[in-house]
Amino acid sequence: MRHREKRVNVQSITDEPSISTAEVAVPEQRVSWLPLALIVSLFFLWGGANNLNDVLIAQFKKAFVLSDFGAGLVQSAFYLGYFLVAMPAGMYMRRFGYKSAVIFGLLLYGVGALLFWPAASQATYGLFLFALFVIASGLAFLETSANPFVTLLGSQETATRRLNLAQAFNPLGSIAGILIGQHFIFTGIEHSPAQIAAMSVAERVAYFESETHAVQWPYLVIGLVVLAWAWLIALTRFPNAAASSAMAAGKGVLRKLLRDPRFVGALFAQFFYVGAQVGVWSYTIRYVQANMPGTSAREAANFLTAELVCFMAGRFAGAALMKYLRPVRLLLAFAAINMLLTLFAVLHPRASGAYALVACSFFMSVMYPTVFALGVEGRNDDERKLGSALLVMTIIGGAVLTALMGAVSDHSSIATAMSVPVGCFTVVLLFAWRRGRYSVGAAG
Known part of the structure; x- marks a missing residue:
C-alpha cells in the first residue's frame, strides 16, 4: 500500500x-x-x-x-x-x-x-x-x-x-x-x-x-x-x-536580509537578549554569595534552581497570554519589567536584589522565541532559512556579554555588573517598540 x-x-x-x-x-x-x-x-x-x-x-x-x-x-x-x-x-x-x-x-x-x-x-x-x-x-x-x-x-x-x-x-x-x-x-x-x-x-x-x-x-x-x-x-x-x-539561499538573499532594518533589529535584539539571559544565570550564585554573606555556593544554587522554575512557568504563562495580547506587545511589557528588575538588583545589592533576579527569569521566558518569530515573519522560504541560521548565530552574545559582566565586576562589583543586562533588556524593549509601531503602520 x-x-x-x-x-x-x-x-x-x-x-x-x-x-x-x-x-x-x-x-x-x-x-x-x-x-x-x-x-x-x-x-x-x-x-x-x-x-x-x-x-x-x-x-x-x-x-x-x-x-x-x-x-x-x-x-x-x-x-x-x-x-x-x-x-x-x-x-x-x-x-x-x-x-x-x-x-x-x-x-x-x-x-x-x-x-x-x-x-x-x-x-x-x-x-x-x-x-x-x-x-x-x-x-x-x-x-x-x-x-x-x-x-x-x-x-x-x-x-x-x-x-x-x-x-x-x-x-x-x-x-x-x-x-x-x-x-x-x-x-x-x-x-x-x-x-x-x-x-x-x-x-x-x-x-x-x-x-x-x-x-x-x-x-x-x-x-x-x-x-x-x-x-x-x-x-x-x-x-x-x-x-x-x-540554507541554500544565495548572496542576493543575504544582502536583502542585511539591508532590512527590521531583520537587523532582530539580530541585535537576539544578541543582547541571549547575553542578558546567560549573564544573569551565570552570575546569580556569585551575586548571592557576594550580597548575602555566609551563603555557601551550594545554598546559593537554590536561587538558580528557582530561576529555572520561574523560566519554565513563564513559558506556559506567556503562551497563554498571547491568546489575548499580540506577541510584540507582550515582549515590550516583559522587557520593560526586566529592565526594572535588573536595575533593582544593581541598586539594592542584598537579598531583595537576588529575588529580583529570580523574578527576572519568568519574564525572560518568551523573549528568544518571540524575537526569533518576528525576525523571520513574512519572509519567503529562502529568506526564512538563511535568516534562521543568522539568528542562531547571535547566541555569541552569551559569550561576549558574560565576559563583559565579569570585567565590570572585577573593576567594580557583581551588583554593578548587573547593569549590563539592564542595557540588554533596553535593546530588546526598543526592538519591540519599533516592531510594534511598524505592525500598526502596516495594518493601517
Whole structure:
C-alpha cells in the first residue's frame, strides 16, 4: 500500500538556539514512539549541559582562584562553540540526514564530557575550556537536527503538539543540571582568602586539587550516558526523513536580509537578549554569595534552581497570554519589567536584589522565541532559512556579554555588573517598540 506524501514546511522556534526550518517529504504515519522518546530526551540532555555551566563558573572560580572575568570564560568557550559550528552542523545535516547529525552531535557531547577527567587530573583550566567547546559543538549539531526531526516522527497534524512536548523537557534538563552541580560538584567546603593564605603549601595544593577533581565523576557519568544514548539511537530504526538544502539561499538573499532594518533589529535584539539571559544565570550564585554573606555556593544554587522554575512557568504563562495580547506587545511589557528588575538588583545589592533576579527569569521566558518569530515573519522560504541560521548565530552574545559582566565586576562589583543586562533588556524593549509601531503602520 502506497503512502500519500506531503510537502511539509517545518518551522520550530525554541528557547534555545536551533535551525528552525527544513523542507522535507515524508509519508503520513502514526507516531513512532521509541524514536520519538529517544529524540525528545535530547532536549533534556542539552538543557542539563547548558546550565551546568552556571555551576562550573562558581566552582572554577574557587578551584583556580579566578577573577570574575576569568570564570566567565566558561560561557565564552561554550557559546563560541555554538557560534562556529551552527552552520557546519546544518551543512552536515543536509548531506547525511537527521539521524546521522544527532549521532555525531552526541559523540562530540560525550567526548567533551570525558575530557573533563584529564583536565581535572592535570588541573588545567584551558583544557576545561576546550572540553566545553567540544560539548557545545555537539549541542549545536543536536539543536540543529532534533527540532525538525521531532516534527517528522508521526503525523503532521500532531507535529506542533510533539514539538511542544519536546521543548518542555529542556527546562527540566536545566533544573537537573543545577541539581547535579549542587549536590555532586559543590563540595560544601569553602575557605576565605585569609584562610587559604594561612594554609601550608601542601594543604593549599590538596584543597585546590580536591575542588578541581570534584567535576571528574559527574562528567564521566554524563559522558558515558550520552555515548550510550548515541549507541541506542544508532541501533534504532527511524522513519525516512531526508532534509533538503535548508540554507541554500544565495548572496542576493543575504544582502536583502542585511539591508532590512527590521531583520537587523532582530539580530541585535537576539544578541543582547541571549547575553542578558546567560549573564544573569551565570552570575546569580556569585551575586548571592557576594550580597548575602555566609551563603555557601551550594545554598546559593537554590536561587538558580528557582530561576529555572520561574523560566519554565513563564513559558506556559506567556503562551497563554498571547491568546489575548499580540506577541510584540507582550515582549515590550516583559522587557520593560526586566529592565526594572535588573536595575533593582544593581541598586539594592542584598537579598531583595537576588529575588529580583529570580523574578527576572519568568519574564525572560518568551523573549528568544518571540524575537526569533518576528525576525523571520513574512519572509519567503529562502529568506526564512538563511535568516534562521543568522539568528542562531547571535547566541555569541552569551559569550561576549558574560565576559563583559565579569570585567565590570572585577573593576567594580557583581551588583554593578548587573547593569549590563539592564542595557540588554533596553535593546530588546526598543526592538519591540519599533516592531510594534511598524505592525500598526502596516495594518493601517
